[in-house]
Amino acid sequence: MERLYGPIKDYAWGSRSAIAALEGRPVPSDGPEAELWLGAHPGAPAVVEHDGLRVALPELIAADPQGWLGRRVCDRFGKRLPFLLKVLAAEAPLSLQAHPDAEQARTGYAADQARDTGHRNYVDPFHKPELLVALGPMEALCGFRDPARSAAVLAGFGVPELGPVCAALEAGPAGLAEAVRTLLTWPAAERAGLVAAVRAAAVAGPDAELVALLAESYPADPGVLVALLLNRVRLAPGEAIWMPAGNLHAYLRGTGIEVMAASDNVLRGGLTPKHVDVPELLRVLRFEVLDQPVVSPRPVTDAVVTWPVPVEDFALRRVTVTEGGPEVTVSVPGPRVVLCTSGGVTVADAGGSVTLATGRAAVGSAGAGPLTVAGAGTVYVATTGLS
Numbered sequence: 001m002e003r004l005y006g007p008i009k010d011y012a013w014g015s016r017s018a019i020a021a022l023e024g025r026p027v028p029s030d031g032p033e034a035e036l037w038l039g040a041h042p043g044a045p046a047v048v049e050h051d052g053l054r055v056a057l058p059e060l061i062a063a064d065p066q067g068w069l070g071r072r073v074c075d076r077f078g079k080r081l082p083f084l085l086k087v088l089a090a091e092a093p094l095s096l097q098a099h100p101d102a103e104q105a106r107t108g109y110a111a112d113q114a115r116d117t118g119h120r121n122y123v124d125p126f127h128k129p130e131l132l133v134a135l136g137p138m139e140a141l142c143g144f145r146d147p148a149r150s151a152a153v154l155a156g157f158g159v160p161e162l163g164p165v166c167a168a169l170e171a172g173p174a175g176l177a178e179a180v181r182t183l184l185t186w187p188a189a190e191r192a193g194l195v196a197a198v199r200a201a202a203v204a205g206p207d208a209e210l211v212a213l214l215a216e217s218y219p220a221d222p223g224v225l226v227a228l229l230l231n232r233v234r235l236a237p238g239e240a241i242w243m244p245a246g247n248l249h250a251y252l253r254g255t256g257i258e259v260m261a262a263s264d265n266v267l268r269g270g271l272t273p274k275h276v277d278v279p280e281l282l283r284v285l286r287f288e289v290l291d292q293p294v295v296s297p298r299p300v301t302d303a304v305v306t307w308p309v310p311v312e313d314f315a316l317r318r319v320t321v322t323e324g325g326p327e328v329t330v331s332v333p334g335p336r337v338v339l340c341t342s343g344g345v346t347v348a349d350a351g352g353s354v355t356l357a358t359g360r361a362a363v364g365s366a367g368a369g370p371l372t373v374a375g376a377g378t379v380y381v382a383t384t385g386l387s
Contacts (some may be wrong), residue, residue, distance in 0.1 A: 001034040001338070001347050001348060001351055001352050001353060001359070001362045001363070001368070001371075002048050002049055002050055002347050002351070002352065002354065002362060002363055002364070003048070003049040003284035003351055003354055003361070003362055004038060004046050004048055004337065004361040005046060005047045005048075005049070005054070005193065005361070006036050006038040006039075006047075006049070006361060007028065007035075007036075007037055007044045007045075008033050008034075008035065008036050008260050009033075009034050009036075009037065009044060009186065010031055010032055010033060010034060010162075011032065011034035011035065012034075012092070012093055012291060013032065013036025013090055013091060013092040013093065013161055013345070014032035014035070014090070014091060015032065015033060015034070015089035015090065015091040015255065016028035016029045016031065016033065017092070017345075018027070018033070018087075019033040019036055019087055019089050019183060019199040019255075020033060022036075022087065022341065022358060022359040023256055023350050023359035023360075024136060024358065024359055032091065033089060033327050034086040034088070034089060034090070035086050035087065035088050035089070035258075036086060036157070037084065037085075038055040038084070038086065038337050038339060038361050038363075039081055039083065039084035039085055039086075039230075039337065040058045040061055040080065040081040040084075040262065040381075041119065041260060041262050041263075041264060042058065042357075043123065043264045045057050045058050045168055046361075046363070048060055048111065048334075048363055052073075054146070056158065056361055057081070057363065058080075060235060060282055061079065061081060062079065062330075063077035063081070064239065064362050065368075067186045067366075068081075068333050068335055068365045068366060069335055069365075070335070070366030070367060071367075072333075072334070072386055073334050073366060073384055073386065074255065076312065077148065077313070077358050077384075079321065080316065080340075081260060081262055081335060082168070082261060082262055082312075082313045082384060083188040083260065083261060083262055083313050083314035083384060084259070084261070084262045084263075084381070085223060085259050085300055085337045085339060085361075085380070085382040086255075086257070086258040086259070087135075087255070087257060087258070087339070088132065088251065088255065088256050088258045088291065089254075089255045090210045090251045090252065090253050090254060091216065091269070092214065092253070092255065092256070093214060093217070093251070093252045093253070093269070093271060094224045094250050094251045094252075094272075094315075095223075095249060095250060095266075095268045095269070095270065095271045095272030096226060096227065096248060096249075096250045096268065096269040096270045096271050096272075096286055097248070097249065097250065097266050097267060097268050097269065097272065098201065098246055098247060098249070098267050098269070098281060098284055099127065099128035099129065099130070099245055099246075099247075099263070099265055099266065099267065099284075100122070100127055100128070100245055100246075100250050100265055100284045101245035101246065101284070101317070102125050102126070102127040102245075103225065104127075104245070104283070104284050105122060105124070105125050105127045105128075105217040105337060106125045107124050108121055108122040108265075108280065109123075109124060109125040109265075110125070110306040112206075113381075114265050116387055118152045118250065118271075119273075119275065119310045120273070121265070121267055121275070121280050122265050123263075123265060124191065124217055124263050124264065124265060124338055125263070126157050126261060126262065126263040127245055127263060127273070128245075128263035128265050128266075129152060129242075129243065129244050129245055129259055129260065129261055129309070129311050129313070130242075130243050130246065130258060130259065130260035130261070131141055131240055131241070131243070131258070131259050131260070131295075131307055131309055131314075131316060132238055132241050132243070132251075132257070132258045133238065133239070133240040133244050133252075133256055133257045133258075133297075133307060133316065133318070133342060133380075134235035134237050134238065134240070134254060134255075134256045135237060135255045135256050135257060136237055136254060136255050137156070137234065137235070137237070137254055137255070137256065138234070138235040138251070138254025138256050139232065139233070139234050139251075139252040139253050140232075140233070140235065140241055140249060140250065140251045140252055141230040141231065141232055141233075141248075141249055141250045141251075142230065142231050142233055142241045142247065142249045142290065143230060143231050143247050143248065143249065143288075143290025143293050144173075144176055144229055144230060144231070144248065144287065144288065144289050144352065145229065145230060145231045145289065145290070146289055147169040147170070147171075147172055147173060147175060147179070147229070147289070148170065148172070148387075150169050150179075150228060150229045150367075151166045151169035151170045151172055153207050153228055154166050154169070154225070154228065155204060155242040157197075157198050157201040158201055159197045159198055159201055159361040161197070162198075162225075163193075164182055164226065165182050165183060165225075165246045166249075167230070168182065169200075169268055171342060171372050173287060173288060173289055174290075176287040176288075177231070177285075177349075178283070178288045178374050179229065180248075180282070180285070180287070180291045181278075181282055182227050183222045183226050184222055184223075184226065184269060184281070184282075185278060186222045187350035188274055190221035191220045191221065192219055192226070193214050193221055193261070194222070195218075195219055195220060195221065195224050195225070196213075196215075196219065198214045198225060198367060199212060199219075199222070199256055200238055200342070201324070204210040204317065206232065207228055209222065210227060210228065211228070211269050213252070213261050214227055214271060214371055215263075218270070218271050221270045221271055222266075222270060222366075223248055223269055223270020223271040224270075224271070226269060226270060227250065227271070228247060230249070230250075231290060231293050232252075233294055235254070235256070235294065238296075238305075238318075239295070239296060239297075240295040240296075240297070240298050240307045241293050241294060241295065242293075242295050242307070242309055244263050244286075244310075245284070245286070246284055246285050246286030247286065247290065248269065249322050250271060256318070257339070257341070257380050259313065259314050259316045259382045260313075260316065261311065262313070267271070267280055267281040267284055267292040269279070269281045270310055281287070285298050285362065289298050295307050297318065297327070299373070300317065300365075302320050303319060303320050303321060303328045303330070304317055304318070304328065305317065306318075311385055311386075312384060312385040312386050313383060313384065314383070314384060314385055314387040315379045315382070315383055315384065316376060316382055317380070317382060317383070318381075318385075319373045319378070319379050319380075319381060320377075320378045320381070320382050321343075321345060321373050321374060321375055321376060321377060322379075323375075323376035327372050327373060328372065328373045328374075329370050329371070330363075330370060330371045330372075330373065330380065330381060331370050332349075332369075332383045333384065333386055333387065334366045334383050334384040334386060335363070335364065335365055335366045335381065335383065335384070336349075336363070336364045336368075336371060336381055336382065337361065337362075337363050337379070337381075337382045337385045338354035338356070338360045338361060338362045338363070338364070338371070338379050338381050338382075339359075339360075339379060339382075340358055340360055340361070340378070340379050341358065341359075341377075341378050341380060342375055342378045343358065343375065343376045343377020343378060344356065344357050344358070344371055344375050344376065344377055345374065345375035345376070345377045345379055346373070346374050346375050347371060347372070347373050348374075349364050349368035349370065349371050349373045350368040350369045350370070351365055351368040351371055355375075356377075356379070358377070361381075
């Protein structure tokens, strides 16, 4: 194990307290801190304390890919770390977004090479399924809810212009694509009036509160209404949401651990000043009802839990150790990134040991065998999903 230092993304929606407090720095921070990246993605690679020097993790992997990743990972994913671990801290809502599947990412990235950089949707040719585990109370929009419920909510506003959207939703899941397309392609000159009419009509209840929250920052964005077609979930600490390709979602507020395939491909549908490509978003969306978006932790042992996901790019475990208790051994089949989120622990494998305070991280190579954790605290361990 070796110490790992991750860069922080300062997106405007970020918190000025969550990541700073986790790392033991003064609160509030000088500016918003949205995401702490712990991986080898070229968009924000972490740095390793290696042989007395600080070296970018991608450089170490490039110098010895099989040593760091193992033959199975290299054969399956190429000479790159296939997962990325993050801390996400949202003080304001993120954009409505979805991520492509593997084939969509390959074809989209290839097509983008002929476009100017300001109109590109894809920054790499990889898919980006992701899992988010709440560190504290967290709210998010995740997947389409029952269209009949959405139709009833929109109809209840009594805004005549929404009639075609309600009619599409009343057709059930088959009408979801038309409802979303209609809202996202609403004439630009009429969007502010539509959002204002809905905001005025939505006077009580959680849907009214959501409209007010989003319209405050985006008063002329039809994404405010698309948000009403999604499940609104409130996660307790330890609960998670799994977001496969094509799942429309947005984080509203809170702090969580996020692990994903190592990609930064995002197709946005609104609630953002960034580039929005509606046709491309509609191409990648899966217009399916997500009945149960919340994933509960599954015990592995008394000290270890996981959140199973149907991909090989990544797996996540949470390990909890107590003062005076036994050390915990975790089987880790490949490269691993470890983040301490509470207390103080020592993590060790065949490559060495590192003592981690809250907010500190470490990285280990594929050939380092099982991971042991001792002390008093909690760590999250990201690795591949290869069995």
